Structure formats: C-alpha cells, structure tokens
Amino acid sequence: MKSPYKEYAEYRPVEVFRTRPSVLGFLRRYLLGLVPLLVYIVTVLIGENYIFLRDYLVYVYFILLVSALIISWVLRAKESLSSTFLSLFLFFALGYKDLQNMTMTDIPIKLSDIFAKSGLASNLIAICITLIAIEMYRKSINYVLTDLGIEIRGGVWRSQIQSIPYNYIGRVILEQSLIGRIFNYGTIVIVSPAEWGSEYYTRGIDTSISQRSMSLGVQYSRTLKEISRDPLKCLYGVKNPTILKNIIEKMITAPYRAEIDQARYLKEIRDMFKKGD
Known part of the structure; x- marks a missing residue:
C-alpha cells in the first residue's frame, strides 16, 4: 500500500502567478548607477564658476568621487558603490601610460591631463558596465x-x-x-x-x-x-x-476559510439530525 505521506511529499506545486521586478521598479537603482556622471558634471560646473579652482579641479573630482564612494558604502547602495569604484579604477587604467616615468612635480600636471582626456570616458564606461549588470540582475x-x-x-x-x-x-x-x-x-x-x-x-x-x-x-x-x-x-x-x-x-487565508466552511457544514449536519429526532 502506498503511503499517503509519500504522495504529499511528491506533490508538485501548481503555479498561480509569475512576475519579476519592472524596469520602473528598478529606476532608483539605475539612477544610483549614474552617480559618477553626476560627480563629473558637478566638478565641471565648479571649474566654470570658480576660476581659482581650475588648477585643482582634478583634486576636487577625487574628493567628490571618494566622498560618493564612502557615502555609498555607509548607505549600502551597491549600484553607486560599484559605479564609483569602477570609475576610479578606469580613471587610472586609462591614464596608466601617462603616469609612467613621472616625477613628483609632474603629478598635478599629469593628473589634470588624464582628467581632461579620460575623466568623462572612464565615467561613461563605468556607468555602462554598472547599468548592464543591474539589468542582468533584474532579469534574473x-x-x-x-x-x-x-x-x-x-x-x-x-x-x-x-x-x-x-x-x-x-x-x-x-x-x-x-x-x-x-x-x-x-x-x-x-x-x-x-x-x-x-x-x-x-x-x-x-x-x-x-x-x-x-x-x-x-x-x-x-x-x-x-x-x-x-x-x-x-x-x-x-x-x-x-x-x-x-x-x-x-x-x-484559504485554510481558515476552509475551516469556516467545514464548521458550517458540520453545523448543517447537526441541525439535520436534530430535525430527524
């Protein structure tokens, strides 16, 4: 004789509804991935409005980007954390040749040149990688x-x-x-x-x-x-x-509704027996 418990254990659930996060539902995460671009735009605006900071613009950029990285870590914002980290990494990766064989006095000039050449590119590449990863995660x-x-x-x-x-x-x-x-x-x-x-x-x-x-x-x-x-x-x-x-x-609530129905049926059966008596 086949055990009923085995039948229950082998029961395959019936799918009622299937869905996934919507694109609009992930909108906040997409926007967090754009943080490096926002930092770059703010840095450029600072350079245009404050002339005395133009020679130190790359340092302003680093301060803002590292601040965004720390805030993202504290707030556990994985998307902005990933994009800002990638942006920093790509900044130095794209400017690696310019950083070779330089002296300490060349550092400010070299960093400023890298920022002018690769600052926007490193941000855009980092953002694209982050957005693709977010979309892959959403679809999974x-x-x-x-x-x-x-x-x-x-x-x-x-x-x-x-x-x-x-x-x-x-x-x-x-x-x-x-x-x-x-x-x-x-x-x-x-x-x-x-x-x-x-x-x-x-x-x-x-x-x-x-x-x-x-x-x-x-x-x-x-x-x-x-x-x-x-x-x-x-x-x-x-x-x-x-x-x-x-x-x-x-x-x-389905089991509770079933219990209520059972109680009602039992009450009807009891009433039927009372009438028969």
Whole structure:
C-alpha cells in the first residue's frame, strides 16, 4: 500500500502567478548607477564658476568621487558603490601610460591631463558596465506564487531559490512611492511571525588609545533593525502590486476559510439530525 505521506511529499506545486521586478521598479537603482556622471558634471560646473579652482579641479573630482564612494558604502547602495569604484579604477587604467616615468612635480600636471582626456570616458564606461549588470540582475529575478507558497529566484553570479510557505507569513506589507502609485508599481515585503525579512547592520570606524601612543579620531557606529528591501528577500518593484498582494492574502487565508466552511457544514449536519429526532 502506498503511503499517503509519500504522495504529499511528491506533490508538485501548481503555479498561480509569475512576475519579476519592472524596469520602473528598478529606476532608483539605475539612477544610483549614474552617480559618477553626476560627480563629473558637478566638478565641471565648479571649474566654470570658480576660476581659482581650475588648477585643482582634478583634486576636487577625487574628493567628490571618494566622498560618493564612502557615502555609498555607509548607505549600502551597491549600484553607486560599484559605479564609483569602477570609475576610479578606469580613471587610472586609462591614464596608466601617462603616469609612467613621472616625477613628483609632474603629478598635478599629469593628473589634470588624464582628467581632461579620460575623466568623462572612464565615467561613461563605468556607468555602462554598472547599468548592464543591474539589468542582468533584474532579469534574473523571478517571483513565483504557487498554491503552497512563494518562490523567489534570482542572482547572476550566485543563483538563489527561496521558498516561503503561506503558513509562515505573518504580515504582507505593500510599499508604493508617489511615482509608484502613478505608474502602478510597488514593493511587497513578506514578514513572518518570526520577523522574516528583517536584518541588522553596523557601520563604524574604530579608534584606539594606549599609554604610549594616542590616536585622535571620530568614531561612528550605527546599528539598526529593519525590513530588508533586497530584491531577493521581497517582491521588489513589481507591476500591479495590489493585485499581487490580494492573491497572497487570499492564499494565506484559504485554510481558515476552509475551516469556516467545514464548521458550517458540520453545523448543517447537526441541525439535520436534530430535525430527524
């Protein structure tokens, strides 16, 4: 005799709905990838409006780009972090020949020449690489709703498949910005009773002081607990989010509705027996 438990274990979920992040849903990530171009434009505008800084424009560019890199790291903005890092790397890679066999007195002139020749090119190449990577990442993500739960699949270099049973979902949160409400896209955050989808993070700079030596610095540390908006931990930037949220809520409450129907049927059977008596 075949075990019913084996039949249940071999049951293949039925797909109810499939979607992925929309292009508009990823708009913020695309814009973050344009940070190096914004830094370059600001640097050029500073050179045009402040004549006394024109000879030091390359240093202004480096300060702004490194500042953008640090801010991106603190805010965990992977897109701007990648594009700014690539921009810095390509700046020196494209100007490698000019940097060879130079003395210390030649550094300001050489860097200014590289900025004039390769500053814009390094930014555009870095931005193109970043935008292509973001688009590949977006297209790799699939959100599949089945009759048993939600599957989140995605990843370019490292593929992930996550399954979330409906009975482990405690809250369904729909987030829409003003633009999202206008163009009908949004993010659906799934939170379990055990707060699935939350994460901790800390960013800080440490300093040390001893009796023999002392270093003076500023310490910054931040620890927060928040619901993750990572596209592989929520239904990020999907079209028609209200419809999707309603489907999830109906699938969550389906067992409870079945219990209510069973209770009603049992009550009807009991009433029938009472009438027969």
